[in-house]
Amino acid sequence: MTAADFDASGAGPGDGTRAVRAGLPEPAKYEPTLPGPVFAAHYHLPGEPTGPYTYGRDENPTWTHLERAIGELEAPGQDGVETLAFASGMAAISAVLFSQLRAGDTVVLPDDGYQVLPLVREQLTAYGIEVRTAPTGADAQLGVLEGAKLLWIETPSNPGLDVCDVRRLAAAAHAQGTLVTVDNTLATPFGQRPLELGADFSVASGTKMLTGHGDLLLGYVVSRNARPMASVRRWRKIVGAIPGPMEAWLAHRSLATLQLRADRQTANALAVAKALRGRPEVSGLRYPGLPDDPSHKIAAQQMRRFGCVVSFALPTRAHADRFLNALRIVDDATSFGGVRSTAERRGRWGGDAVPEGFIRLSAGAEDPEDLVADVLRALDESAE
Numbered sequence: 272m273t274a275a276d277f278d279a280s281g282a283g284p285g286d287g288t289r290a291v292r293a294g295l296p297e298p299a300k301y302e303p304t305l306p307g308p309v310f311a312a313h314y315h316l317p318g319e320p321t322g323p324y325t326y327g328r329d330e331n332p333t334w335t336h337l338e339r340a341i342g343e344l345e346a347p348g349q350d351g352v353e354t355l356a357f358a359s360g361m362a363a364i365s366a367v368l369f370s371q372l373r374a375g376d377t378v379v380l381p382d383d384g385y386q387v388l389p390l391v392r393e394q395l396t397a398y399g400i401e402v403r404t405a406p407t408g409a410d411a412q413l414g415v416l417e418g419a420k421l422l423w424i425e426t427p428s429n430p431g432l433d434v435c436d437v438r439r440l441a442a443a444a445h446a447q448g449t450l451v452t453v454d455n456t457l458a459t460p461f462g463q464r465p466l467e468l469g470a471d472f473s474v475a476s477g478t479k480m481l482t483g484h485g486d487l488l489l490g491y492v493v494s495r496n497a498r499p500m501a502s503v504r505r506w507r508k509i510v511g512a513i514p515g516p517m518e519a520w521l522a523h524r525s526l527a528t529l530q531l532r533a534d535r536q537t538a539n540a541l542a543v544a545k546a547l548r549g550r551p552e553v554s555g556l557r558y559p560g561l562p563d564d565p566s567h568k569i570a571a572q573q574m575r576r577f578g579c580v581v582s583f584a585l586p587t588r589a590h591a592d593r594f595l596n597a598l599r600i601v602d603d604a605t606s607f608g609g610v611r612s613t614a615e616r617r618g619r620w621g622g623d624a625v626p627e628g629f630i631r632l633s634a635g636a637e638d639p640e641d642l643v644a645d646v647l648r649a650l651d652e653s654a655e
C-alpha cells in the first residue's frame with residue numbers, strides 16, 4: 272500500500288484492510304499472494320556487486336516484503352519511510368543506541384523500562400557514554416534532557432505501564448537537537464504511531480503482539496531520518512543481527528491478523544482489569560485503558576488501543592505463586608502479546624523494581640468470559 276492509497280487529508284484504508292494487505296507485492300498471475308521465504312546466503316551476482324540483493328547478511332527479499340509491511344503500519348501514507356528488520360527486539364534497540372552514540376555523548380533512558388536496559392546502560396557506560404535515567408511517568412525524562420544526543424522513551428513502560436507524552440518530550444528534545452526513539456513494543460503500530468507523534472525512530476520487539484503467536488523472535492527499526500538510518504543499516508551489517516527468512520516470513524504472515532488480535536486482546540485486557548478492580552487482595556492495578564488509571568488521560572491522547580498487558584500486585588510472593596499455579600487457561604510464562612494468555616511473577620527475574628507479589632498478565636485471544644473466570648477462580652483458590 273503506497274501513499275497513493277491515502278487521500279490528501281491522510282485518510283486511507285482502515286486498520287484491518289491495511290493489516291491484510293501490508294507489504295504484499297502487486298498481484299501477478301501464478302504467483303502466491305505472499306511469496307514464500309527465500310533461503311539464500313548469496314545471490315547470482317555477475318559484474319558490479321550492486322543491489323538490491325548481493326549477500327544474505329545485507330538484504331533478503333523476504334525481509335523486503337516484511338519491512339515494507341511494517342513501514343506501512345507504523346507510518347501509513349508517508350513517503351520516505353525506511354524499515355530495517357532485526358533478529359530480535361534487543362538487536363534493534365542495540366543497533367540504534369550503538370550506531371548513534373559515541374564516547375562523550377549523553378543518552379537519556381527510562382529507569383523503569385524493559386529489564387535488559389540496565390545491562391545496555393552498563394555497556395554504554397563502558398564505552399564512555401554518559402547515561403542518565405528518569406521515570407517514564409509525569410514526563411520526568413524532561414528533567415535530565417539537557418545536552419543529550421538521544422532520548423529513549425518506552426511508553427507504555429514494561430512492566431509498570433506508565434505512559435509519557437511523546438509529543439511533549441519529542442518537541443523539547445528536538446528544540447535542542449536531541450534525537451528521539453520510542454520503544455513501541457507494548458503498543459504495536461495499531462496502538463500508537465511514534466513517528467506521527469514526533470519520534471525519529473520507532474523501535475520494537477516483533478516477538479510480542481506484532482507477531483502474536485509466541486513462536487519467533489524479531490525486531491525492527493522504522494525512521495524517516497535517512498542519515499541516522501544509514502548508520503543503523505551499517506550497524507546491522509557489521510553485527511549481523513539479522514532475522515532468518517523463515518522468521519521474517521512467519522512474521523509477515525502473522526501481520527494479516529494484527530488488527531483482529533489487537534482488538535480482541537485489548538478488549539480482554541480491559542475485561543481482566545475491570546474484574547481485578549473489585550478484588551480486595553489486588554493492589555497497584557495498572558491498565559492504561561481503565562478510565563481511572565493514572566496513565567489514561569495521556570494514553571487516550573496518543574494511543575488508539577491500550578495494549579494487552581495488565582499489571583497488579585498480590586500481597587506476598589507466596590500468594591502470587593499460588594495464584595499462578597491455580598490458573599488453567601493462562602500460562603505461567605514470560606513475554607507478552609501472544610494469542611494465549613500468559614502471566615508471571617515479574618520479581619522472579621530480579622531486574623525490575625517491583626514488589627515480590629507483582630504480576631504481569633498478558634491477555635490473549637481467548638473468550639473474555641473464560642479468561643475472566645479463570646483469573647477470578649485462581650484468585651479465590653489462592654486466597655489464604
Ligand SMILES: Cc1ncc(COP(=O)(O)O)c(C=O)c1O
Pocket residue numbers: 359360361362364385425429454456457475476477478488489490606
Ligand atoms: C519493551 C520491550 N522492548 C524490547 C524487548 C526485547 O525484545 P526481544 O526479546 O525480542 O529481544 C522486550 C522484551 O520483552 C520488551 O518488553
